[in-house]
Amino acid sequence: MKTSQLFTKTSKTAPADETSRSAELLLRAGYIYKEMAGVYDFLPLGMRTLQNIIQVIREEMNALGAQELTMSTLQSKAVWEASDRWSDEVMDVWFKTKLNAGGEVGLAPTHEEPFTRLMKSYISSYKDLPIYVYQFQNKFRNELRAKSGIMRTREFIMKDLYSFCIDRKQHEKFYEEVAKSYARIFDRLGIGDKTYRTFASGGSFCKFSDEFQTLCEAGEDIIYIDKESGIALNEEVLTDENLENLGIKRENLTEHKAAEVGNIFTLGYKYADALDLNFNDESGKRQKVFMGSYGIGPSRVMGVIAEMLSDDKGLVWPEEIAPYKYYLVGLGEEGNKKAAELHDKAPELVFFDDRDARAGEKFADAELMGMPYRVVISDKTLANNQVEVMNRKTGETKLLTLDEFEHKLV
Ligand code: ATP
Ligand code: MG
Numbered sequence: 001m002k003t004s005q006l007f008t009k010t011s012k013t014a015p016a017d018e019t020s021r022s023a024e025l026l027l028r029a030g031y032i033y034k035e036m037a038g039v040y041d042f043l044p045l046g047m048r049t050l051q052n053i054i055q056v057i058r059e060e061m062n063a064l065g066a067q068e069l070t071m072s073t074l075q076s077k078a079v080w081e082a083s084d085r086w087s088d089e090v091m092d093v094w095f096k097t098k099l100n101a102g103g104e105v106g107l108a109p110t111h112e113e114p115f116t117r118l119m120k121s122y123i124s125s126y127k128d129l130p131i132y133v134y135q136f137q138n139k140f141r142n143e144l145r146a147k148s149g150i151m152r153t154r155e156f157i158m159k160d161l162y163s164f165c166i167d168r169k170q171h172e173k174f175y176e177e178v179a180k181s182y183a184r185i186f187d188r189l190g191i192g193d194k195t196y197r198t199f200a201s202g203g204s205f206c207k208f209s210d211e212f213q214t215l216c217e218a219g220e221d222i223i224y225i226d227k228e229s230g231i232a233l234n235e236e237v238l239t240d241e242n243l244e245n246l247g248i249k250r251e252n253l254t255e256h257k258a259a260e261v262g263n264i265f266t267l268g269y270k271y272a273d274a275l276d277l278n279f280n281d282e283s284g285k286r287q288k289v290f291m292g293s294y295g296i297g298p299s300r301v302m303g304v305i306a307e308m309l310s311d312d313k314g315l316v317w318p319e320e321i322a323p324y325k326y327y328l329v330g331l332g333e334e335g336n337k338k339a340a341e342l343h344d345k346a347p348e349l350v351f352f353d354d355r356d357a358r359a360g361e362k363f364a365d366a367e368l369m370g371m372p373y374r375v376v377i378s379d380k381t382l383a384n385n386q387v388e389v390m391n392r393k394t395g396e397t398k399l400l401t402l403d404e405f406e407h408k409l410v
Helices: 021-028 044-063 077-082 112-120 168-188 240-246 270-275 298-309 332-345 359-369 379-383 402-408
Strands: 032-036 039-042 074-076 095-098 104-107 131-140 155-165 195-201 208-215 221-226 232-234 253-268 278-280 286-288 290-296 326-331 350-353 373-378 386-391 397-401
Touching (some): 021 032, 044 155, 044 168, 074 112, 077 270, 112 155, 112 270, 168 253, 208 221, 208 232, 253 270, 253 298, 270 290, 332 373
Parallel strands (some): 326 350
Antiparallel strands (some): 032 039, 074 104, 208 253, 253 290, 373 386
């Protein structure tokens, strides 16, 4: 990619109506565009970053043996009435609309009901189970307050995984595998050291659910971490009884602000009951399917990463999710010619700042956009057959030979 090809431009001024650091930087660097409060577009750089986050999650979901699909965003009223969640009193974030042909539909806030109904067509015997299915899908929630840019929006991307098991035992084994998978995902995304598996309030079949909470000042949740064991609890489950059961002393807890980046739930028979999802066991007896659901918000995760890993100069992306790996700057006529050549070798890895602009302006944009390495080729480095590579995160600078750098581009 070249600056001259990219329609977005960076901006020096912070938008007046954004209070979070991540939103300010993502808007200024041209990663996102604000349509209205709580609704954002992902522009080319932002889209690539989001897709890279999604790809990390996808690889880990596939490694669990889960199958990817896409469910519809328009949802039928009937399927939600079956579980008694169509009413605005029960589900207070619905966006609903009327069909010209008569009747109502909802815009997906989540997908437990449609997945449960779908599986009625495919699950009949114990031999069909377990089934693990997931999707990356736009969700719509009429949140009272949009907050912190893409961290809490009214339209957002969710990875939702659902498990269908023969019993609790089979479910619990998978549930723990998902928890490990989530830990790997957040490690790969560069926020593993700040992300805690956290006891939170559960559904009807389980005392707790597990949230994955990333320590972050812009987060909306309060969690408590036990210094000794590393066990974390959401404030909503901080009771004397729970502390005692977990063997934790209140005085050992530290309080933190955190953002929920994912969560995993034991649903049990709630939806199988509501929608009659059954199977025949080995003896031919009808049994209910035992379910779980597992969410991650890739768009919120992108906001949290931008919030956590940025510095006073701009964004700082981990290599695995950066839109481009190298921000390439050519100085002088020969430097620019060589830079253009190198870019053409690997336009998917290299973002070439080919503007006719001062070096300082290019360096400032390199810092704002947050590509992991800034590479400078000047007439001077070229005379020694070298390029200068600066690590965006550490500021460390190294000289590589042109050959060495070219090898990195294949
Ligand atoms: P929260 O308590 O933050 O509202 P939630 O409990 O409603 O989250 P889930 O319904 O379990 O969240 O959704 C799964 C994941 O989707 C969350 O862990 C989060 O990463 C993401 N998510 C939820 N709501 C939003 C939102 N309004 N904007 C962006 N991401 C969201
Ligand atoms: Mg919510």
